[in-house]
Amino acid sequence: MAQGLAESHYSNPTIRWIDSRLPIFTMMHKEYGEYPAPKNFNYFWNFGALAMVVLLVMIVTGIFLAMHYTAHVDHAFNSVEAIMRDVNYGWLMRYIHMNGASMFFIVIYIHVFRGLYYGSYKQPRELLWMLGVVILLLMIMTAFLGYVLPWGQMSFWAATVITNLFSAIPLVGESIVTWLWGGFSVDNPTLNRFFALHYLLPFVIVGVVFLHVAALHITGSNNPLGIEPKSKRDTLPFHPYYTIKDMFGLGVFLIFWAMFVFFAPNYLGHPDNYIPADPLVTPPHIVPEWYFLPFYAILRAVPDKLFGVILLFGAIVVLFFLPWLDTSKVRSTRFRPVYKWFFWLFVVDCVVLGYCGAMPAEGIWLVLSQLGTIYYFGFFLVIMPLVGKFERPRPLPASISEPVLPQSGGGPLPAGATAKPMEKA
């Protein structure tokens, strides 16, 4: 081993030459080959990998769309239509990208609720969780910016409404909105900067995802039992056990995605966005894309402009404080008989808020939105701290293996497994 070179166990001379100078093969082997993952993952642990694939597909299709897209108010709408009609496979590229945004949010929301249910945000994974919330925020911004680019009616009015949220800020609000617009209304400078930022942010997301994964590989993955692996018997090497499980999940997920792309490409969209942007006419019923509906309901539930905006942002920001709001020492909701009910009520609450967000803000929908908003914040700010203090959790298993592997002499074990007693950390 020459001075200053990294140790490499690869025998192929070319790989070894590279690896001892830039140990990228050793790193990949360590992080994705032998990385010890708890052996009891269920399919909810697929969604991080799925999100990674969606991000890459979005970046690739996005770069290709940008090759034929024109970020100018006079040409944007027509350039998107040209992609749909004239460019080879342009329809495919756009439908993958357009539905990809929805797929991304489906995957990420399941990923977030997975973390919420199994307590993946708790010590020592607080920073891992917070990086995830940063990714969610970046995704929300990117999705919004991208929705503006086709320059249809919904694009234009989404841009107008969302940027006007900042006008609620006292004193400087109007100046901030003018600054965001680069003018006195949503116009060409706005479209241009939205395109520039929509192109930029996914690469920022890639950077934060890298940190997210790096942090994950320090603490190790959580698992459905929410207890740390105690010995080698509790883990499996990532490859091939979880590479193959992720591949299978990816196959199923891609079928789901393709179903939308090929059979219902506009199902999740809004027909009004096929009308070119008109600054003089607001569509009678504007709603955001489905993935923003719960937040939209929270915004409309509050009769005060500033307070509504504060709650809208607060609904995401509160997630940053989750590791400290949840006072329970037990991670997995499986062992939390009281919290379990509040958790599922929270899931229902998010769905109800989403439904209210799609309905007109009047009558029963307004009342439901208000109740939903109260529970949303009550869940995080009141229920989580209190339940953790008063709940008596069910007993945790001694190890990940204990509930599934029979104790010594219990049943047929592979040869060798019975030979030595279970290691206890």
Place this chain on the structure above:
Amino acid sequence: MADTTHPEGGHGEQKSRRDFLYLTTAAVGAVGVAAFIWPFIDYMNPAADVLALASIQVDLSAVEAGQAITVMWRGKPVFVRHRTPGEIEAARAVDVDTLKDPQPDSARVQEGHDQWLVVVGICTHLGCVPLGQKPADPRGDYGGWFCPCHGSHYDTSGRARLGPAPTNLPVPEYSFMSDTRITIG
């Protein structure tokens, strides 16, 4: 055959079965990847609106003998020259075998329309547009075109005669709709 499908040891069978599964999986994966990549490659090919502009019609009735016009076709200049009898004669008098890209003049014009020369006006050296279309332009030593970038000379048939240009100016696909009207592309 029986020997290969039922080898002596069970281990060997396991191995060939696994190899078969690996290979078929890899093959299906390769086909899938290729099927996914093709739309991305084809996406960068000319789109339908570009192809729709791929052929143009040109009216030649106003071009007098000795004059030339330049028309835009597929984003490139196309030289259409109404040659004088003297120019045609000069193009035909050359010994074809002495040319660096041997081609008789008759192969570069359409029969019965010898006075019309249609060539893509891009120097075959490195893509500049040669001079020679306007009456005041230098036309080089052979009365055709002269490329100012690196000094290539073309004759009245658009053939490379002097300088670094390796081949003649290409003749695009075109046809006469009538005596004074052509379709290029």
